[in-house]
Amino acid sequence: MQETLTNTTESPLDPIISVKSLWKIFGSNQEEIVNSDDGETDKTEVLQDYGDVVALNDVSFDVYPGETFVVMGLSGSGKSTLVRCLLRLIEPSSGEININDDDILLYDADRLREFRRNEMAMVFQHFGLLPHRNVIDNAAYGLEIKGVDKDERYEIAQEMLNKVGLEGWEEARTSELSGGMQQRVGLARALTVDPTILLMDEPFSGLDPLIRRQMREELADLQAELQKTIVFITHDLDEAVTIGDRIAIMRDGRITQLGTPEDIITNPIDDFVKEFTRDISQTRVLSVQSIASDLEQVFENNTGVSEIIQAMEDTGKEFAFIVDDDSKLLGFIDKEAIEGAADDVSLKDMDLSVIEPIHESTVIEDVVQLTLDNPYPIPIVDDENILTGLATHDAILQAFAENALQQQTN
Amino acid sequence: MASENPHKSDYNSVPRIRVNKWVVYGAIAVVALIVSFVLRRVDLALLLDFPLDVEYPVKTSMNNGLDWLVINGAWFFDGISYQIKVWLGRLKDFLIWLPWPVFSAVIILLAWRIGGKKIVLLAAVALLYIGVMDLWESAMITVAIMIVSVSLSILFGIPIGILGSRSNRFDRILRPILDGMQTMPSFVYLVPGIMFFGLGNVSAVIATVLYSIPPCIRLTNLGIRQVDYQVIEAGTAFGSNRMQLLTKIQIPLAIPTIMAGVNQTVMMALAMSTIAAMVGAGGLGQDVLLSMGQLDQGGAFLAGMGIVLMAIVIDRITQGYIEASQSSSSTTNQE
Numbered sequence: 001m002q003e004t005l006t007n008t009t010e011s012p013l014d015p016i017i018s019v020k021s022l023w024k025i026f027g028s029n030q031e032e033i034v035n036s037d038d039g040e041t042d043k044t045e046v047l048q049d050y051g052d053v054v055a056l057n058d059v060s061f062d063v064y065p066g067e068t069f070v071v072m073g074l075s076g077s078g079k080s081t082l083v084r085c086l087l088r089l090i091e092p093s094s095g096e097i098n099i100n101d102d103d104i105l106l107y108d109a110d111r112l113r114e115f116r117r118n119e120m121a122m123v124f125q126h127f128g129l130l131p132h133r134n135v136i137d138n139a140a141y142g143l144e145i146k147g148v149d150k151d152e153r154y155e156i157a158q159e160m161l162n163k164v165g166l167e168g169w170e171e172a173r174t175s176e177l178s179g180g181m182q183q184r185v186g187l188a189r190a191l192t193v194d195p196t197i198l199l200m201d202e203p204f205s206g207l208d209p210l211i212r213r214q215m216r217e218e219l220a221d222l223q224a225e226l227q228k229t230i231v232f233i234t235h236d237l238d239e240a241v242t243i244g245d246r247i248a249i250m251r252d253g254r255i256t257q258l259g260t261p262e263d264i265i266t267n268p269i270d271d272f273v274k275e276f277t278r279d280i281s282q283t284r285v286l287s288v289q290s291i292a293s294d295l296e297q298v299f300e301n302n303t304g305v306s307e308i309i310q311a312m313e314d315t316g317k318e319f320a321f322i323v324d325d326d327s328k329l330l331g332f333i334d335k336e337a338i339e340g341a342a343d344d345v346s347l348k349d350m351d352l353s354v355i356e357p358i359h360e361s362t363v364i365e366d367v368v369q370l371t372l373d374n375p376y377p378i379p380i381v382d383d384e385n386i387l388t389g390l391a392t393h394d395a396i397l398q399a400f401a402e403n404a405l406q407q408q409t410n
Numbered sequence: 411m412a413s414e415n416p417h418k419s420d421y422n423s424v425p426r427i428r429v430n431k432w433v434v435y436g437a438i439a440v441v442a443l444i445v446s447f448v449l450r451r452v453d454l455a456l457l458l459d460f461p462l463d464v465e466y467p468v469k470t471s472m473n474n475g476l477d478w479l480v481i482n483g484a485w486f487f488d489g490i491s492y493q494i495k496v497w498l499g500r501l502k503d504f505l506i507w508l509p510w511p512v513f514s515a516v517i518i519l520l521a522w523r524i525g526g527k528k529i530v531l532l533a534a535v536a537l538l539y540i541g542v543m544d545l546w547e548s549a550m551i552t553v554a555i556m557i558v559s560v561s562l563s564i565l566f567g568i569p570i571g572i573l574g575s576r577s578n579r580f581d582r583i584l585r586p587i588l589d590g591m592q593t594m595p596s597f598v599y600l601v602p603g604i605m606f607f608g609l610g611n612v613s614a615v616i617a618t619v620l621y622s623i624p625p626c627i628r629l630t631n632l633g634i635r636q637v638d639y640q641v642i643e644a645g646t647a648f649g650s651n652r653m654q655l656l657t658k659i660q661i662p663l664a665i666p667t668i669m670a671g672v673n674q675t676v677m678m679a680l681a682m683s684t685i686a687a688m689v690g691a692g693g694l695g696q697d698v699l700l701s702m703g704q705l706d707q708g709g710a711f712l713a714g715m716g717i718v719l720m721a722i723v724i725d726r727i728t729q730g731y732i733e734a735s736q737s738s739s740s741t742t743n744q745e
Contacts, residue, residue, distance in 0.1 A: 087647050117649030128644030132662045142648040145658070193648070 015062035022095030027052025030093040043252040055081040057253035068230040070244030078253040121190035125202040129174040136170040142193035160188040180211040261285040283364040292389025357381040487606040502554040525730035536719035545716045552693035559618035571630025614691030622678040629671025633664030666736040673728040
């Protein structure tokens with residue numbers, strides 16, 4: 001199981017964002033508090049002793065190119081402050097924010113403006129649209145202030161509006177749109193400037209649940225196409241688990257746990273995190289590999305037909321998976337098909353049924369439908385198409401049953 | 411948890427009696443009355459009259475200062491005076507030259523475009539009244555004075571308001587000055603007007619500008635400061651510089667509030683241009699003043715009604731414009 005934690009997320013690449021020991025204190029004793037920090041600075045104590053509010057308490061993390069990094073916390077946990085610090089909309093008290101190995105806290109006003117215009121774009125919880133402009137002028141705003149001429153910026157804005165599904169709404173006033181559509185405009189506006197990093201501050205919190213889910217799915221599709229680095233803020237662990245490659249959980253200005261969704265659900269670091277994870281089904285984060293049963297009824301394609309029939313009769317299992325001598329999955333055959341074949345036909349010449357394998361990193365919940373549609377176990381393969389295990393009906397049922405039990409006892 | 415607050419125990423150790431604050435205020439009033447009574451009885455001059463009177467030197471130095479400014483600043487004030495006189499004269503002549511049907515048609519068209527049927531009716535009634543009561547020429551003079559003064563108020567008021575919104579320090583300086591300007595009795599503005607610009611329409615324009623500029627400054631300032639912070643933040647996040655924020659976000663979103671200021675400026679300008687008849691400004695105000703002087707109450711009333719009708723029509727048209735600009739840039743985000 002440990003292996004699955006590292007797939008896709010721990011890129012071998014250098015981090016694109018590297019935040020080091022970032023502090024933000026609202027109040028007049030910032031330096032004193034940071035300097036006297038012994039690693040155990042407590043928000044309530046500081047408030048009592050200094051009257052200052054610690055919004056970010058020694059926060060450090062890395063974000064890798066192309067990943068969706070979710071910061072999750074309740075209101076007051078400092079998550080919104082954190083994302084604003086990344087754009088210096090709020091000026092941190094101390095620390096480093098390295099973006100592409102450049103500490104943006106050292107930028108002067110001009111450099112910072114260039115950085116904001118080109119490197120990062122933000123989507124806001126309350127949309128932050130310009131109510132006096134129509135949709136396309138909102139979407140084109142980032143390009144407009146960069147001085148891109150009208151035809152070009154409209155062309156790009158139009159393309160992005162089409163991507164987020166707002167074709168035909170270009171001339172509408174933003175106040176005429178529903179919340180979901182307004183946020184699409186917000187998203188289009190951010191994408192128009194083609195940023196390397198997309199910051200999303202609770203972008204879907206203001207929307208009703210159905211729209212929220214739909215927007216999440218669309219974001220996932222867009223992300224698959226655009227491959228941006230996304231820093232996503234949410235107060236909803238369910239959302240975090242759905243879209244995050246890695247999740248940082250914040251509380252009282254600190255990151256209390258940082259890991260993959262699977263990490264966080266299966267090993268919550270403290271009661272606080274555990275409390276959140278209670279309502280999240282483990283089947284949503286655990287990969288099928290964790291429940292894969294041993295290989296059975298698997299034969300190399302040079303095995304004799306009669307041997308396979310014999311094996312089917314012995315075990316009572318009327319199916320067989322056929323692999324080549326590198327263990328790569330070739331196909332599937334059931335009893336009826338193999339009995340119909342003539343004895344002298346080699347397995348190599350037979351037409352094998354195609355059975356769609358699942359990748360070992362797929363989460364359990366996503367294979368339920370597939371399992372239900374199929375009377376036989378589903379083969380699990382790795383990146384090389386090598387058969388590594390089988391997802392049986394029993395194992396999947398077991399996973400759900402265990403999860404239900406666990407939630408009851410929590 | 412943190413150690414206990416050290417001040418807490420000290421604070422609690424002093425026994426405190428809670429007294430109703432009104433009892434305290436009452437006691438102070440009673441004591442003050444008793445002391446006053448005793449002082450009147452004792453009749454000591456030192457305690458009854460102020461020991462020091464500086465009215466005379468202050469007043470004199472102010473008068474001298476003004477005199478100096480009038481003499482030495484003549485080139486400056488005469489220059490302004492000349493410009494205003496020329497432009498006001500041209501505008502006045504033009505408006506009087508315009509045949510009444512043309513002027514009426516323009517006003518009614520404006521009322522119809524901005525306000526709708528009701529205001530068209532109102533404008534028609536007002537124009538008819540001004541025509542049949544033989545107030546047309548006076549009304550045109552008043553309109554000319556208004557147009558010049560309001561243009562000057564807006565020309566200076568909006569930029570000053572913008573500066574006030576951008577700098578808290580400037581705002582702190584501005585605020586008491588505006589407070590003073592708005593509390594000052596309106597005819598006080600006429601006096602320096604006469605001294606610097608002589609009797610006539612120019613003094614009237616200057617006094618009107620001074621009197622009517624505060625709401626324009628204040629509401630421009632307020633409008634820009636009130637722009638939704640989230641929109642400003644979004645603008646900043648995309649890399650807008652201060653000028654871009656101002657021209658692309660703050661001013662467009664402040665337009666309804668700025669227009670409310672302009673509306674107030676217009677109304678105050680109308681009030682002041684009437685009072686300015688006292689320094690020789692022509693127009694409807696002069697009709698009222700002259701009629702009063704001749705004990706012609708009827709004539710004064712008719713001219714006064716003309717002013718009222720003009721005020722209502724101008725107010726409705728500008729209000730209509732504000733409403734139109736509000737609905738086009740409403741900041742409400744629907745869910």
